[in-house]
Amino acid sequence: MSSKPGSSKSVESQRPVPPVLRDVGKLAAGVASVSTGGSATGNLRNKYALAPGHSLMDWIRLGSSGKDLTGVGSQAGNLSVTPSELALHNKETDAWLCIRGRVYNVTAYLPFHPGGPEQLMKGAGKDATRLFEEVHPWVNFDQILTKCYVGKLKAHPEFEPEEVFKSEKNAPPPPQNNETVANATKEPILLPRFDWIQKLDYITIIFYTGNFSNPMLETTTRGDDNTHSIFLTYNNTIFDNEIVFAGKVHFPGRIKVTCETGKVELCYKKCQGSVWDNFGVLKQKARPYTDSLVQAKLKCKVVNKIKVNYNTVLIELERSDNTKSVVPLGKHIKVFDTIKGEEIVRSYTPVPICLFSKFRQQNYTTDNICLMVKRYPEGNLSKILGDCLTGDTVTISKPLGSFNLQEIEKRETFIILAAGTGITPMFAIILFLLERRIRKCQRLRLLFFNRTPDDIPFRTQFEELQREEPRFKVFHVLSQADNTWTGLRGHVSRSILEETIADHLKDTTYVKSDVYFMVCGPTIFTTLTQQLFKDLQFKDEQIHFFLG
Ligand SMILES: Cc1cc2nc3c(=O)[nH]c(=O)nc-3n(C[C@H](O)[C@H](O)[C@H](O)COP(=O)(O)OP(=O)(O)OC[C@H]3O[C@@H](n4cnc5c(N)ncnc54)[C@H](O)[C@@H]3O)c2cc1C
Ligand code: HEM
Structure with missing residues (x-):
């Protein structure tokens, strides 16, 4: 079903955001003006240059000096603060939060x-x-501010979040896309919060989309002026952010999406190195993500291709419409082609581009789409992709799929069951889980089913990761291995599952219901595994099956 053009209500706001004075000030004062190093948080920001005598150690010393940092004397820790009382303490000489x-x-x-x-x-x-x-x-505010604690905040209706769709009447029409309807939420929709920061040669714009929002990003520029569009899609909504920069920048910028916090950073090189008074103007709109948008066909060019093993290739695709895009974790795309006048459509799950070199988290998210394709000699599309050459055109869809990253937000221990090319969604998920900082992943086990040792893609890369990362374990299960194979054998079965789970929980305080499972493979593998989990009485909410 597609929606009528113009039928969806959109919400707009125009924000000429004030300049980030501290950066301009720092640059003017000649401090850290062309710093190239990243911050301790690993993001693109310049850390503020603290005055001498203001290190963390100095702060701890001040806290232990006996000085009353709360300003409320003996009432410290016992006050019940109303929002209006809190609002009075908003000056540099008297700041509460x-x-x-x-x-x-x-x-x-x-x-x-x-x-x-x-x-x-x-x-x-x-x-x-x-x-x-x-x-x-991840900052432990309570520990750092322990000597500043005044008391609890009294709950009060004044403290409602900034709402964009205030009432049912103004709310966007319900999403038309079946895949997204299931996740539809009645929560008010907030525009992503915006911030920016600059160095002499670079400007970084930042959108905060919310923890675990797992956004899709598309960005393009009109080329003739300084206008850049950044489309962020999450929670069944497209947030259309149009920026007219104060000066010219090179397109594309470097993109970083931090899935855990939902922070999206785009760092552009300025055409001329200078300090801008302001970043420019930002216009933001929100509209529902409809079926017609999902069905768009996007032309891409093959820009890189390598062999993974005797029947599998890695292909890097660059969009031909001057658009850079980032596919959310766990989502797949469709590939379209025509054979003898008939359209064929197959699904493929993008993999991290680092697989072209080393399977490790990279500082910047890739803006090209990378596919790992197993070529079946009798296959239709896999043969076309397997035989494609650099420069060929491949037509793809926008990302699809029911994977909801928020399902794993509270989990710490994971078992992944993948068969053959069912490994494709797991590459990015494994890197994401091992990188988590707020709630660390404590144990992650991959049970990887293939036919023979030669069929295992990236075997040495997985084993290397296992050596470097004690939380990660990989076990290969082969169905057609010869006598030289000393590892696990067979197909997915009740006994393999039971032994795996028991071993995974050994010497931990976790119980079966703590484990989160992710399963992906050919239909027969997934159906069998679904039945096994049912027999073992695992709950649906602790398993995700990647389906077409
Ligand atoms: C959500 C999803 C994500 C996917 N992601 C990927 C991915 O990242 N990488 C990837 O390579 N594939 C992936 N697949 C599988 C992919 O969509 C195709 O099914 C596969 O490439 C075969 O398509 P084909 O057109 O070549 O074969 P088809 O034309 O569909 O089949 C023709 C013949 O090819 C052979 N064949 C096809 N599939 C198989 C099989 N699984 N086992 C044995 N023989 C087979 C059989 O002889 C079959 O008769 C995914 C599938 C889904 C549903
Ligand atoms: C109120 C809103 C706050 C804002 C907008 C804010 C903003 C920032 C920014 C922009 C940075 C630099 C980030 C970087 O270099 O990557 C930072 C760092 C930091 N802030 Fe805050 N901050 C806030 C509140 C607090 C509070 C209440 C505390 C603590 C008690 C705190 C402690 C820290 C620490 C420890 C760092 C360094 C973090 C790191 O390197 O990982 N902040 N903050």
Whole structure:
């Protein structure tokens, strides 16, 4: 079903966001003006240059000095603060803020804040939970601010989040796409929060899409002016962000999507190195992600291709429409072709481009699409892709699929069952799980089913990762191995599953219901595994089956 053009209500806002004064100030003062190193958080920001005597050690010393940092004397820790009372403490000389219901007097901490006092002041007088979590949810604020704790915040309706769709009447029409309807939410839709930061030669724009939002990103430029469009799709909604930069930049920028926090960074090189007074103008719109958008056909060029083993290739595709895109974790795309006048369509799951060199997390997300394709001699599309050459055109769809990253947010221990090319969604998921910082993945086991040792793609890469990363274990199960094979044999079965789970839980405090399973492979493998999990009485909410 497709929606009528113009029938969907969209929400717009235009934000001329004020300049990030601290960066301009720093540059003017000649401090860290052309710093090239990343921050301790691994993102693109310049860390604020703290004045001497304001290191973490100095802060700890101040906290232990006996000085009252709360400003409320003996009432410290016992106050029940109303939102209007909190709002009064919004000055640099008297700054309180609230995180997760706890109110702190951060006045003394301002010159110690590694992100700079201006950043911290953004939360002064407010419930700063969202701001805080969007930037650095891993920071142990309660420990750092333990001597600044004033008391609890009294719950109050004043503290509603900024709503874009305020009422049912103004809400967007329900999504038309069946795949997304299942996940439809009645929550109000918030535009992604925007921020920017600059160095002499670079400008970085940042969108905060929310923890585990797993956004799809597409970005393009009109080329003739400084207008760039950044489309972010998540929660069944497309957020259309149009930026007119204050000066010319090179397209494309480098893209980084941090799935855990939903932080999306686009770093552009300025055509001329200078400090801008402002980034330009941003217009934001939100509209539902409809079927007609999912069905778009996108032409791509093959820009790189290598052999993985005797029947499998890696192919890198670059979009031909001057658009860069990032496919969300666990989603697949469709590939279209025509054989004897008949259209054929098959699904493929993009894999991380690092597979062209080393299977490791990269600093920047790739903006080309990389496929791993097993060529079947009798196959239709797999043969075309297996035989394609650099420069050929391949037509693909936008990403699809029911994988919901939020399902695994609270999990720490995982077992992956993959058969053959069912490994494709797991590459990116494995890297993501091992990189998590807020809730660390403690154990991750891959049970990889293939026919013979020669059929195992990236075997040495998995084994290398296992040597370097003690939380990760890989076990190969082969159905047609010869006598030299000393590992596991056979097909997926009840006994293999039971032994795997028992071994995975050994010497841990986890129980069966803590484990999250992800399963992907040919239909027969998935159907059999579904039945086995049913027999073993595992709950649906702890298993994801990747289906077509
Ligand atoms: C969600 C999803 C994601 C997928 N991701 C990938 C991926 O990343 N990489 C990838 O290579 N494939 C992937 N596949 C499988 C892919 O979509 C095709 O089914 C596969 O490439 C075969 O298509 P074909 O047109 O070549 O063969 P078809 O024309 O469909 O089949 C023709 C003949 O090819 C042979 N054949 C086809 N499939 C198989 C098989 N599984 N086992 C044995 N013989 C077979 C048989 O002889 C069959 O009669 C995915 C499938 C789904 C549903
Ligand atoms: C209120 C909103 C806040 C905002 C907008 C904010 C913003 C920032 C920014 C922009 C950075 C630099 C990030 C980087 O270099 O990658 C930063 C770093 C940091 N902030 Fe905040 N901050 C806030 C609140 C707090 C609070 C309340 C605390 C602590 C108690 C805190 C502690 C830190 C620490 C420890 C770092 C360094 C983190 C790291 O290197 O990983 N911040 N902050």
